Amino acid sequence: MKIRVSILSLLTGVAASPIVFGAEQKTAPKPVVVASLSAAGSQGASERDVLMAKFYKVTEVKGPPGVDPQVGGLCPMPDGRMAVAFHRGEVAFYNPSKNEWSIFAEGLHEPLGLLNEPDGSLLVMQRPELTRLRDSKGTGKADTFETVWDGFGMTGNYHEFAFGPLRNAQGKLFVGLNLASSGDTVNEEVRGQWLPIGLERKEFYGDWKKNSKLAGRMYSRVPWRGWIMEVDPTSGKAKPYASGFRSPDGLGLDAEGNLVVSDNQGDWRGSSELHVVQKGGFYGHPASLPWREDWGKQLPLEVPLEKLNKLRTPAAVWFPHMSYANSPTQMVSIPKTPAWGAYGGQLLIGEMNVPKLLRVTTEKVKGVWQGACYPFIETAALKPGLHRLAFLGDKLWLGRTHLTWAGGENLGVVEPTGSVPLDALEINLTKTGFKVRFTSPLSASCNNKALWNIRSYTYAYHVEYGSPELEEAWITPTDVILTEDGRCAELIIGELRENFVYDFFFDKLYTAAGQTPLNIRAAYTLRKKF
Amino acid sequence: MLGLLLSVSASTALSQAPPPSAGDSKVLPVASAPKAASTKKPRLVTLQMAEGLRFDPPRLEAQPGEVLKFELENVDISHQPHNFVLVKPGQVQEVVKLSMEMGETGPNKGFIPEHPSILASSGKVVEPDGKVSLTFTAPMEPGIYGYVCSVPGHGMVMYGALYVGTPMPPLAKDLNIPQLTLEKGLAGGGRRPFVQRIFMPQSGPASIAVALPGSLNYCFDAGNCRVRYVWSGPFLDGTKHWRGSGKDLGEMGDQAWWRSTASLLRFGGGKEDPSIETKFLGYTLNDGLPEFHYRIGKQEVFQTVIPSGKGVEMRFRLPQVKSKVSVAPDGEGLWKCPDGVERKGVFEVPSGKAKGFSVFLERKDQPPQKEASAPTSKNSHLHTP
Numbered sequence: 036m037k038i039r040v041s042i043l044s045l046l047t048g049v050a051a052s053p054i055v056f057g058a059e060q061k062t063a064p065k066p067v068v069v070a071s072l073s074a075a076g077s078q079g080a081s082e083r084d085v086l087m088a089k090f091y092k093v094t095e096v097k098g099p100p101g102v103d104p105q106v107g108g109l110c111p112m113p114d115g116r117m118a119v120a121f122h123r124g125e126v127a128f129y130n131p132s133k134n135e136w137s138i139f140a141e142g143l144h145e146p147l148g149l150l151n152e153p154d155g156s157l158l159v160m161q162r163p164e165l166t167r168l169r170d171s172k173g174t175g176k177a178d179t180f181e182t183v184w185d186g187f188g189m190t191g192n193y194h195e196f197a198f199g200p201l202r203n204a205q206g207k208l209f210v211g212l213n214l215a216s217s218g219d220t221v222n223e224e225v226r227g228q229w230l231p232i233g234l235e236r237k238e239f240y241g242d243w244k245k246n247s248k249l250a251g252r253m254y255s256r257v258p259w260r261g262w263i264m265e266v267d268p269t270s271g272k273a274k275p276y277a278s279g280f281r282s283p284d285g286l287g288l289d290a291e292g293n294l295v296v297s298d299n300q301g302d303w304r305g306s307s308e309l310h311v312v313q314k315g316g317f318y319g320h321p322a323s324l325p326w327r328e329d330w331g332k333q334l335p336l337e338v339p340l341e342k343l344n345k346l347r348t349p350a351a352v353w354f355p356h357m358s359y360a361n362s363p364t365q366m367v368s369i370p371k372t373p374a375w376g377a378y379g380g381q382l383l384i385g386e387m388n389v390p391k392l393l394r395v396t397t398e399k400v401k402g403v404w405q406g407a408c409y410p411f412i413e414t415a416a417l418k419p420g421l422h423r424l425a426f427l428g429d430k431l432w433l434g435r436t437h438l439t440w441a442g443g444e445n446l447g448v449v450e451p452t453g454s455v456p457l458d459a460l461e462i463n464l465t466k467t468g469f470k471v472r473f474t475s476p477l478s479a480s481c482n483n484k485a486l487w488n489i490r491s492y493t494y495a496y497h498v499e500y501g502s503p504e505l506e507e508a509w510i511t512p513t514d515v516i517l518t519e520d521g522r523c524a525e526l527i528i529g530e531l532r533e534n535f536v537y538d539f540f541f542d543k544l545y546t547a548a549g550q551t552p553l554n555i556r557a558a559y560t561l562r563k564k565f
Numbered sequence: 566m567l568g569l570l571l572s573v574s575a576s577t578a579l580s581q582a583p584p585p586s587a588g589d590s591k592v593l594p595v596a597s598a599p600k601a602a603s604t605k606k607p608r609l610v611t612l613q614m615a616e617g618l619r620f621d622p623p624r625l626e627a628q629p630g631e632v633l634k635f636e637l638e639n640v641d642i643s644h645q646p647h648n649f650v651l652v653k654p655g656q657v658q659e660v661v662k663l664s665m666e667m668g669e670t671g672p673n674k675g676f677i678p679e680h681p682s683i684l685a686s687s688g689k690v691v692e693p694d695g696k697v698s699l700t701f702t703a704p705m706e707p708g709i710y711g712y713v714c715s716v717p718g719h720g721m722v723m724y725g726a727l728y729v730g731t732p733m734p735p736l737a738k739d740l741n742i743p744q745l746t747l748e749k750g751l752a753g754g755g756r757r758p759f760v761q762r763i764f765m766p767q768s769g770p771a772s773i774a775v776a777l778p779g780s781l782n783y784c785f786d787a788g789n790c791r792v793r794y795v796w797s798g799p800f801l802d803g804t805k806h807w808r809g810s811g812k813d814l815g816e817m818g819d820q821a822w823w824r825s826t827a828s829l830l831r832f833g834g835g836k837e838d839p840s841i842e843t844k845f846l847g848y849t850l851n852d853g854l855p856e857f858h859y860r861i862g863k864q865e866v867f868q869t870v871i872p873s874g875k876g877v878e879m880r881f882r883l884p885q886v887k888s889k890v891s892v893a894p895d896g897e898g899l900w901k902c903p904d905g906v907e908r909k910g911v912f913e914v915p916s917g918k919a920k921g922f923s924v925f926l927e928r929k930d931q932p933p934q935k936e937a938s939a940p941t942s943k944n945s946h947l948h949t950p
Contacts, residue, residue, distance in 0.1 A: 144762035163771035181847040189770035193811035226788040388718040419718040439643035441718020
């Protein structure tokens with residue numbers, strides 16, 4: 036059992052930065068590298084993978100022949116097929132019962148999202164527009180490519196990706212528009228109104244190595260870059276919904292129907308984040324601000340930090356960089372079915388750099404959204420590049436991509452085997468600390484507070500790329516109270532710090548039968564105390 | 566047992582071997598490769614780590630016991646660090662898995678795990694724009710030895726194969742190298758007609774390239790709703806755009822022979838109103854040929870382009886038109902509009918015929934040598950007529 040624990044501690048330690056496992060880890064469970072174990076054991080899967088396989092079965096689906104198998108969009112169809120959008124512009128249906136692909140459309144420009152409509156058509160978000168694909172002649176191929184909305188700017192900058200669409204319960208669509216990157220300039224011809232605030236247009240065609248530093252690391256010089264937009268699918272009319280985004284690759288709905296958006300670590304993003312997005316909100320990256328109606332002529336980079344802090348809503352959940360996620364992707368709600376058991380209704384999110392899926396829970400404390408992320412399924416079988424997620428019944432489909440970054444290709448399918456692991460199911464804030472619920476009852480002796488270790492730290496909100504973990508402190512609860520059924524532990528913590536991550540280590544816990552947690556960490560982002 | 570001679574050193578020396586050109590999927594020549602181990606000067610081989618998680622070339626050949634000097638060059642314009650690990654046959658994914666399990670020791674060891682299947686490695690990551698040279702002796706045992714970048718998240722995609730004393734299968738059937746590397750990004754794979762949305766040179770960012778039946782192609786700009794140019798010959802190579810970050814443009818098979826400067830159609834008088842708004846509405850495919858749908862001001866327009874003689878026919882449908890339409894020829898070309906009457910260089914299509922009419926554009930001069938001209942390499946500097 037002990038050995039297993041130390042191997043499992045590796046789960047969250049893949050490519051971990053020295054910051055995470057720095058010098059001050061007196062009580063930290065030291066991550067153990069299993070490379071030597073695997074090397075000794077030759078070909079076989081690592082012990083972690085063997086263990087994960089007890090709970091989750093992962094199978095592989097190859098993309099259609101001749102198609103670049105990088106997945107930009109997934110959409111489960113009512114007839115049991117999966118619609119998949121690929122990097123070079125194909126949309127294809129996969130029929131799992133026949134193991135057959137059929138190409139539905141081709142020639143789109145970097146499609147990054149798919150959504151079916153009640154009338155059988157498919158919406159696809161491609162670089163230049165939101166498009167409705169229709170098979171009007173019943174040939175099995177799209178013959179109508181209707182532009183639903185193209186009222187946003189494009190400069191030709193490679194980083195201006197377009198994500199979505201997501202449909203909420205009211206039938207409104209949401210799309211996310213990336214900022215441009217100073218890794219490149221803009222084309223001579225752009226679409227949309229050029230924003231006069233900022234580096235002069237002519238400087239974009241000068242010495243870019245020099246001028247790029249003045250443009251802002253990420254910039255928004257054509258409309259709605261860095262915004263989440265609300266689109267009416269019938270009229271094609273769009274309204275700005277929320278601003279302050281950098282690279283909102285993941286748009287999802289939580290179980291209550293709230294819009295959640297993920298964003299990637301970078302400038303103004305100390306670590307990767309999940310936002311619960313409300314209309315009119317500003318979520319931290321200032322490049323998008325000049326497109327607000329009430330904005331004057333102020334350069335976004337010259338807005339004082341105090342003003343930005345007043346305007347912004349901080350992320351509900353931080354994904355601690357490296358230890359939890361490098362580039363989190365799309366969120367989907369876990370189905371409330373027996374197969375997924377107690378996880379039903381929680382959010383699942385993918386990750387690009389390592390083969391890992393995380394869960395997310397959120398709660399509102401005194402009107403402020405906050406919550407936790409939990410490593411969930413981590414096995415080499417998933418492969419990296421977990422960009423798009425979709426449930427087809429109880430099966431979780433994974434679409435991989437990489438572009439020019441770390442990642443993978445083709446598709447994976449995950450099914451629970453029926454065995455239930457010991458996992459921390461949900462962490463909630465209490466007046467005196469935290470309450471942690473588990474999937475199985477803990478042993479009564481887990482009320483020993485020495486078994487519980489929590490590390491807290493925060494991230495800076497600043498123009499620089501990413502942030503180190505700051506003001507780190509190790510915490511041992513002053514008291515631990517287990518409920519009678521052993522499924523819930525109340526941890527009494529002395530002083531709670533707002534705007535800090537509480538990074539829980541569960542590696543010393545066990546059930547009465549000696550089962551140890553499958554995942555040994557979870558990170559709660561505390562924004563507001565009771 | 567394998568007679569391995571390994572030395573890794575940072576090097577700034579340029580390779581003597583001809584570097585493989587980007588996107589060249591051919592294999593480096595193995596001319597005068599010795600038949601067995603020797604103390605001869607090592608053969609120089611340049612292996613690039615390129616954008617889109619690729620080794621270029623994706624496969625190499627060597628004789629058993631041949632001494633090779635690899636020049637590993639990280640030319641990835643997306644500035645990713647990469648490494649190089651050469652392994653025994655069938656061991657690539659095992660090494661990738663081990664590299665992902667290195668935990669916090671990974672960065673210090675260049676994400677190169679310790680494993681008996683590893684025959685040679687770069688020893689560390691090769692930083693962007695960096696070079697590492699590596700000399701080693703090919704194993705005496707013939708086989709297909711894999712090489713891989715084991716930086717986390719790279720190894721599932723970024724690998725290749727060293728064929729030692731083993732014949733190589735045809736490139737397209739080689740399962741030991743990633744398929745993506747094989748696929749040159751010819752839009753539509755040469756099929757005609759074909760529609761491909763992609764960044765195009767000298768057009769707006771919302772461009773649509775169309776391959777017509779035969780050998781003509783055109784670029785439609787969905788931003789300002791007009792055909793921007795027409796070219797003959799091969800359609801479009803999107804390799805750089807699709808393999809790279811996406812900033813590269815699609816490459817046309819030849820220069821454009823006609824370019825527009827404004828919309829062809831004028832309503833209510835014949836003068837172009839620059840403030841008039843255009844709105845792109847999409848397209849339908851009829852046997853693969855697109856009919857574009859857009860509005861100029863309040864006027865709804867459907868437009869199909871089809872090959873015709875030495876040029877193209879632009880078919881317009883304006884189902885709601887109530888007045889005459891003017892067609893203003895533009896750019897270099899011979900224009901005809903059988904449904905219109907020419908007045909001062911502008912065709913006037915009467916309201917009775919404006920619901921459906923055609924405009925014919927013929928290539929003005931077509932010197933025979935043009936047909937044989939090589940594809941342009943720098944489309945962003947295309948000659949404008």
